[in-house]
Structure formats: structure tokens, C-alpha cells
Amino acid sequence: MLVLSRRKGESIVIQEHIEVTVLEVDGDTIKIGISAPRDIEILRKELITSVKDMNRESVSQHTDMASLAEKIKKMKKSSQKL
Incomplete structure (x- = not known):
């Protein structure tokens, strides 16, 4: 497993087509946004x-x-x- 540290507003990119962005951090809960092609099931x-x-x-x-x-x-x- 790859482990990365990200701060609010920072992203990671998976295979050029999927972007995961940290939107909000509140205690031990984070809100993430995922941008991916429609044919990718999330x-x-x-x-x-x-x-x-x-x-x-x-x-x-x-x-x-x-x-x-x-x-x-x-x-x-x-x-x-x-």
C-alpha cells in the first residue's frame, strides 16, 4: 500500500485520469473529491x-x-x- 500525506487542497493523480483531492479536514474525518471518467465505478x-x-x-x-x-x-x- 502506498501511503501519502496530503493537506487541504492538495491532490494525487492516478494514471493521469483520476484525481483525488482533499477538500476538508475536520478532526479524524476528511472529505475528499474524486474526478474520474464516467466509466470508472467509484x-x-x-x-x-x-x-x-x-x-x-x-x-x-x-x-x-x-x-x-x-x-x-x-x-x-x-x-x-x-
């Missing part, structure tokens, strides 16, 4: 981690197919009555 790490965790949880859950089929039949019957 996400907060906690969101990526959350989605990965939910995907793992979904895959690990066992679905009772017979029960699911029965629920679908009931839904079809009740929608036909309407």
Missing part, C-alpha cells in the same frame, strides 16, 4: 462488503422447492378469483 468499500455478505447469505440459504411451488399455486388461484 464505490465506498462498506457498500461492496455489504453486497458481498448479502450474496453469500443468499447462496447459503436452502430453499424448499416443494413449499415454494405450493405458494406459487396458491398465488395463482387467488389472483384468478379476482
